[in-house]
Amino acid sequence: MGCLFTKPSSDYMIYVQTGDRRNAGTDANVRIVMHDEYGNASDPITLDNYFKNDFERGCLDTFHVPANKVRALQRMGKLVRIEVWKDDAWVASDWYVDKIVIENRVTNSTFVFPIFRWIKAKYHYQIKHLDTSLPQHEDYPEQRRMELSEKRKAYEFDQKVAGGPAQVKSMPSDEQFSFDYKWDIVTLKAKLIATSLLVKLMASGEWDSLAILTNVYTESTFHKPKGADRWSNDLYFGLQRVASLNHSLIRLVTAIPDKLPVTDELLKPFLEGLTIEEAISKKRLFMCDLEILEGLPVRDDFVVSREGLPVRDDFVLCTPIGLFFVDDKNQLRPIAIQLFQKPGPGNPIFTPDNPSLTWALVKMWYNNADAAYHQALTHLGMTHLLMEGVTVATHRNLSQSHPIFKLLAPHFLYLIAINTRGLELLISDGGWVDKTMNFGNKGLFALIVKGFNSWRIDVEGTLPEDLKRRGLDDTSVLPCYHFRDDALLLYAAIKKYVKAYVDLYYPTPNLLEEDNEIQSWVQELVKPRNKSTGGVGILGVPGNGRVTTNAQLEQIVTCIIYTCSISHASTNFPQYEEYAFPPNYPGLLRGKPPSDTKTVITERDILNSLPDRPTTLDIMIVTKILSAKGTKSIGDFEVQYIFDPAAREIVDEFRKDLQKISKQIKERNLHRNPPYEYLDPDIIPNSISI
Numbered sequence: 001m002g003c004l005f006t007k008p009s010s011d012y013m014i015y016v017q018t019g020d021r022r023n024a025g026t027d028a029n030v031r032i033v034m035h036d037e038y039g040n041a042s043d044p045i046t047l048d049n050y051f052k053n054d055f056e057r058g059c060l061d062t063f064h065v066p067a068n069k070v071r072a073l074q075r076m077g078k079l080v081r082i083e084v085w086k087d088d089a090w091v092a093s094d095w096y097v098d099k100i101v102i103e104n105r106v107t108n109s110t111f112v113f114p115i116f117r118w119i120k121a122k123y124h125y126q127i128k129h130l131d132t133s134l135p136q137h138e139d140y141p142e143q144r145r146m147e148l149s150e151k152r153k154a155y156e157f158d159q160k161v162a163g164g165p166a167q168v169k170s171m172p173s174d175e176q177f178s179f180d181y182k183w184d185i186v187t188l189k190a191k192l193i194a195t196s197l198l199v200k201l202m203a204s205g206e207w208d209s210l211a212i213l214t215n216v217y218t219e220s221t222f223h224k225p226k227g228a229d230r231w232s233n234d235l236y237f238g239l240q241r242v243a244s245l246n247h248s249l250i251r252l253v254t255a256i257p258d259k260l261p262v263t264d265e266l267l268k269p270f271l272e273g274l275t276i277e278e279a280i281s282k283k284r285l286f287m288c289d290l291e292i293l294e295g296l297p298v299r300d301d302f303v304v305s306r307e308g309l310p311v312r313d314d315f316v317l318c319t320p321i322g323l324f325f326v327d328d329k330n331q332l333r334p335i336a337i338q339l340f341q342k343p344g345p346g347n348p349i350f351t352p353d354n355p356s357l358t359w360a361l362v363k364m365w366y367n368n369a370d371a372a373y374h375q376a377l378t379h380l381g382m383t384h385l386l387m388e389g390v391t392v393a394t395h396r397n398l399s400q401s402h403p404i405f406k407l408l409a410p411h412f413l414y415l416i417a418i419n420t421r422g423l424e425l426l427i428s429d430g431g432w433v434d435k436t437m438n439f440g441n442k443g444l445f446a447l448i449v450k451g452f453n454s455w456r457i458d459v460e461g462t463l464p465e466d467l468k469r470r471g472l473d474d475t476s477v478l479p480c481y482h483f484r485d486d487a488l489l490l491y492a493a494i495k496k497y498v499k500a501y502v503d504l505y506y507p508t509p510n511l512l513e514e515d516n517e518i519q520s521w522v523q524e525l526v527k528p529r530n531k532s533t534g535g536v537g538i539l540g541v542p543g544n545g546r547v548t549t550n551a552q553l554e555q556i557v558t559c560i561i562y563t564c565s566i567s568h569a570s571t572n573f574p575q576y577e578e579y580a581f582p583p584n585y586p587g588l589l590r591g592k593p594p595s596d597t598k599t600v601i602t603e604r605d606i607l608n609s610l611p612d613r614p615t616t617l618d619i620m621i622v623t624k625i626l627s628a629k630g631t632k633s634i635g636d637f638e639v640q641y642i643f644d645p646a647a648r649e650i651v652d653e654f655r656k657d658l659q660k661i662s663k664q665i666k667e668r669n670l671h672r673n674p675p676y677e678y679l680d681p682d683i684i685p686n687s688i689s690i
Contacts, residue, residue, distance in 0.1 A: 011065065011067065011070060011075060011104065011105055011106050012034070012065035012070055012102060012103065012104060012105065013062060013063065013064060013065065013102070013103045013105065014032065014045070014047065014062070014063040014065060014100065014101075014102050014103075015060060015061070015062050015063075015100070015101040015102075015103070016030075016047065016054075016055065016060070016061045016063070016097065016100050017059075017060050017097070017098040017099050017100075017101075018055050018056060018057060018058065018059050018060075018061070018095070018096065018097060018098070019057070019058070019096040019097060019098045019116075020057060020058035020098075021057070021096050021173075021174060021176070022057075022173060022176045023057075023094050023096075023173070024057045024058070024094075024095065024096035025055050025056045025057040025059075025095070026055045026086065026090075026094060026095035026119075027053075027055075027089070027090035028086040028087050028088060028089050028090055028095060028121065029046065029048070029086060029087045029089055030046070030047045030048075030054075030055065030084070030085075030086045030095070030119075031044045031045060031046050031047065031084070031085055031086070032044070032045050032047060032082055032083065032084045032100070033045070033082065033083040033084075034070065034073060034079055034081075034082055034102065035079065035080055035081040035082065035083070036073050036074050036077040036078060036079055036080065037074075037077050037078045037079075037080050038074050038077050040072045040073050040074060040077070041072060041073075041083075042065075042069050042070045042072060042073055043068075043069040043070075043071075043072070044069075045063075045065060045066070045069050047061070047063050048063075049061065049062075049063065055095060075104075075106050075107075076106070076107055078109065078111070078129075079102055079104070079111040079129060080128065080129050081126060081127065081128050081129065082100060082102070082113050082126075082127050083124050083125070083126055083127075084097075084100065084115075084119065084124075084125050084127065085119070085122065085123060085124045085125065086119055086121060086122075087121060087122065088121035088122065094118065094120075095118065095119045096117070096118050096119075096174075097115035097116075097117070097119055098114075098115060098116060098639070099112060099113060099114050099115055099116070100113045100115060100127070101113070111129050112129065112130060112643045113127045113128070113129060113130075113131060114127075114130070114131045114132075114400075114406075114641065114643055115127060115131075116400045116409075116639075116641065117147065117400055118174075125143065126139070126140045126143060128401075130643045130644050131400075131401050131643075132401060132402075132403050132406065132642075132643070132644045132647070133401050133402075133403075134402070134403070134505065134511060134515050134517075135399065135402070135515060135516055135517045136511075136514050136515065136516070138399075138401070144399050144401065147399060147400070148396070148397070148399055148517075151395050151396055152396045154172040154174070154395075155168060155172060155392045155395040155396050156168070156169040156170075156392075156534070157169065157389070157392060157529075157531075157534040157535070157536075158170075158531065159529055159530055159531055161445045161448070161449065162449075163449040163452075163453075164385075164445060164448055164449050164452065164529075165381070165385040165386060165388070165389055165448065165452055165529065165536075165537075166388070166389035166392065166393075166529040166534075166535065166536045166537060167385065167388050167389065167392070167419070168388060168391075168392050168416055168420075171416055171417065171420045172395075172416075175414075175415075175416040175417050175420075176417060204612070204613060204614060205612065205613050206607065206608070206610075206612050206613070207607045207610055207612075207613065207616075208607075209603065209607070210583065210603060210606070210607065213581075213582075213583075213610075213616075214228055214229075214581075217580075217581070221624075222580070222620055222624065224581075225576060225577045225578070225579075225580040225581045225584065226577040226578075226674065227577060227578050227580075227581050227584030227585060228581040228584065230584070231360075231581060231583045231584035232356070232360040232363075232583075234333050234334055234352060235331055235332075235333065237334050237363050237367075238324055238331065238332035238333050238334055238480075239332065239480070239674075240367070240370075240578070240585070241286075241288060241322075241324065241332065242332060242478065242480055242481045242482060242483060242484070243480075243481075243482040243483055243676045244574055244578060245371075245374045245378065245379070245571050245574050245575065245578055245585070246370050246371075246373060246374040246378050246571070247378075247483035247484075247570060247571070248378065248460075248466060248470075248483070249288045249289075249290075249370075249373065249378075250286050250287070250288050250324070250470065250472070250478075250481075251286065251287055251288075251469075251470035251471055251472065252283060252285075252286055252470065252471030252472060252477060252478070253280055253285040253286055253287050253323070254280065254471065255280070256276060256280075257289075257321075259321070259338075259341055259342065259343060260287075260321050260323065260336070260338055260343070260349070261343050261349070262276065262323065262336050262349060263276075264276055266336070266349065266351065267323075267335055267336065267351070269351075269352075269353060270325055270333065270335040270351070270352065271325060271335070272325075272327060272328055279325060283471075283477045284325055284326045285323065285324070285325055286323075286324040286325075286326070286332070286478060287321065287322065287323055287324070288320075288321070288322040288324070288370075289321050289322075290318075290319050290320050290321070290369050290370065290373055291319055291321075291341055292373070292447070292450055292451070293317055293318075293319045293369055293372060293373065293447065294319045294341055296317060296372075296439055296443040296446050296447055297439065297440075297442045297443045297446055298314070298315045298316065298317050298438055298439050298440070298443055299315045299434070299437075299438060299439065299440040299443075300314050300315070315438040315439070315440075315589075315590070316438065316589075316591075316592055316593060317368070317369060317372060317438045317439050317443065318339040318340060318365050318366065318368065318369045318593055319339075319340050319341050319369065320337055320338060320339045320340070320365070320366045320369050321337070321338045321341070322334060322336070322337050322366055323335050323336040323337070326478060326479070326480070330479045330480055331480060332478070332480050333352075334352070334363065335351060335352065336349050336350070336351050337349070337350045337351075337362050337363065337366050338350070339362065339365055339366070339593050339594075346595045346596075347595070348595070348596060348597050350362040350594070350597060354597050355600055355601065357600075357601040357602065357603065357605070357606060358594055358597070358599070358600065358601040360583075360601075360606065361593075361594055361601050361605065361606055361609065362593070362594055364583060364586055364589060364606070364609070365589060365593040365594070367584070367585050367586060368438060368586050368587065368588075368589045370585075371437070371579070371585055371586065371587045372437060372438065372439050372443065372444070372447065372587075373447070374571065375433070375437065375444065375587070376439075376443075376444045376445075376447040376448050376451070377447060377448065377451040378571045379568075379571045379572060380427075380444070380448065381447075381448040381451050381452065382451065382455060382460070382563070382567070383563055383564070383567050383568040383571065383572075383688055384415070384418070384419050384422070384568075384688055385419065385448065386452075386455075386538075386563065387412070387415055387560065387563055387564055387688060388415060388416055388419050389529065389536035389537075389538075390525065390536060390538075390560055391412045391415055391416060392416075392536075393521055393524040393525055393535075393536050394408055394409075394412065394521065396521075396524065397517055397518075397520045397521035397524060398517050398518070398521055399517060402517055402518075403501070403504075403505045403644075403647070404502075404505075404518065404521075404553075404557065405641075406641035406642050406647075407498070407501055407557065407561075407641075407642070408557065408560060408561070409639070409641050410637040410638065410639060410641065410686050410687065411560065411561050411564040411565060411686055411687050412564070412687060413631060413638055413639070413686065413687040413689060414630070414631070414687060414688075414689040415564070415687055415688045415689065418630075418688065418689055418690060419688075426622065427441055427444065428441070429441060432618065432622050435588075435615060435618060436587050436588050436611065436615060436618060436619050436622075437587040437588055438587070438588060438589060452529075452537070454539075455538075455539065456538075456539045456540030457538050457539070457540045457541050457542075457555075457556065457559050458540035458541070458542060458555065459540060461540070461559040461563065462555060462558075462559060463487055463488065463491040463562065464488075464491070467484060467488075472484060475488070482668075482672060482676035483570060483676070483679070485668070486665050486668070486676065486679035486680075487566055487570065487679060489661045489664065489665070490562070490565075490566050490658075490661060490679060490681070490684075491558070491562055491566070493654065493657040493658060493661060494558050494561050494562050494565075494566075494654075495554065495558045496654075496657065497561075497650065497651075497653070497654040497657070498554050498557045498558045498561065499550070499554050500650045500653070501647060501650050502550050502553055502554050502557065503550060504646055504647060504650065506550050506553070509548065509549065509550075512547060512548065512549070512550065512553065513548055518547065518553065519546060519547070522541060522543060522545055522546065522547050522556070523535075523545045523546070524536060525538050525541050525556070526538065526541045526544060526545040527545075541556060542555050542556060564686070564687050564688055565634045565684050565685065565686055565687070566634075566679065566684060568685075568688045569678060569679065569683065569684040569685060570678050570679055572626060572627070572688075572690065573627050573629070573678050573683070574627070574678055575623040575626050575627045576620070576623040576624050576626075576627040577627070578623075579619055579623045580619060580620045580623050580624070582610050582611055582616055582619065583606065583610065586609075586610065586611070587619065588610075588611045588615065588619075589609045589610070590608065590609050590610070590611075591608060591609050625690075626690060628690060629683065629685055629690070630685060630689040630690040631685040631686055631687055631689045632685065632686060633681060633682055633683065633684060633685065633686070634658060634681050634684045634685065634686050635651070635654055635655040635658045635681070635686075636655075636686075637686060638686070658681040659681075661681055662680050662681045662682050665677075665679060665680045665681075666680065
């Protein structure tokens, strides 16, 4: 590798890991002093291997410690602190260090000094063994305050959409991807186009038949999506509500709302001999209501008519209500769909008894609305953007030495970078969302604002409470709810992990109340989000700005880890399988939705509603990229921040729990058709990195 250089053995060896960040390496002169438990100190040691370029980005360097430099140290004593600094010699003097490890070869002892910071010139950094402490126990508070002050300058809040989420004002250099080529959406898109045989086929024009569209997916680059063969199947449509992208909208029906005037006569063919009231009492009736979409702006493009004239093409976004029934085989079936909120002659209730293609097109319009909710809220809003604000607040308020920072940091890896790049390339004016979704950018951000004004960390952000709110906390209700059943295992494991970790560092309540960094962090999570106040504006934060119990802190931290890993994985990675075959889950539909139950819909009508060939290819390419896993599996951290042995035991126990859950989910999937694989811990990444 060219990064490792070892000289002859001595009593002490020093190993320095330079970080894998842009401009992390240095050519400056670096010195270090070692301090033992008896108050003794070594002489200043210059870290330099002759005829070698030390401290290159991502490299591990090994240094022999001359015996005359450590005479003052007790050879059998423990090292408790190092003092490290550098000068500003040479052009490349910036230096980012991950860690410094010192080995005492007399006692076979190893001492780890986590750094995870930029070492600026001429400042003497004091780093303790394991470097984990609450602020009230900090031996070098001035250094800690100085570093947080610098972080606050780098991580500033902004609100880029009026009323929208808190985001970072400009991306700090520390948040850059390690390797740009791996994350360059434009390059990946070009590569997929270059290697695909579909480009000529998708060059222009409308679809001639559903068979031609279905047979497009014949190569390894773009395999046939799971939805391609099942798009018109009612059982698959039901499964999309409980084991696919948008899994947390469905709720138990306790009463039929007036705005959905279904009758026993209308639903009699689908309720297996039950009345509506009997189906409700037996907890077999469920609903998805997309009322939140009402009033959103939609695209208004100009297209060229067959006569060659420009014609305004006003897109429609439905606000549907879907009614679902669990049959005797524990399968969820759609039994009624009303495409808009207000009932009336032009807004009938459709059922599976309607002509098959009419019913199929109605389900497509329902899924078009569901896709809008998925992309704006379930995916982008309530994982990517919500956690960007949390990431900024964490860096601004928690020192690198804080145990909670060390717990959360792996789950923020590349989050700001992917958000910055994604917003630039996919959600900019004229970008992917504007081209491939009915509501375009304006509608997407308007929906995000709506969602942020109602989402609560103690309800939607706390899985058991969210399930309880929707009447689905009893796992015997809706037994085909694969997302819930698997997610509960993972939520419990994360909660156990966080509780053990929090209890380790806060054995008494006063430690939490006296922790000014945690208190300022929580205050910033609660503070209203706008340019003047600069908060994240999260509703329902336990303690409402001041945490006084471990349980409150545990709930907040559990939500963050769960959202960055489980929530994001479950709503991101099925994207190609669902979106890539447009009739299955159409982000874009043209024309008008059906407005009566008697008009016979033809295949040509369905084809006319679909995106054209180039747009279909664009949907396939981007969802293929977004469905690719970018980082390691949950619990297998790219960067290890935790070195405290007691805390490492907690991490190891978490990994064992994840292994057990992975085995359990694999066994469950042997009996599921189709299997639900997106919450297998082997597949879930630690962070929102794609």
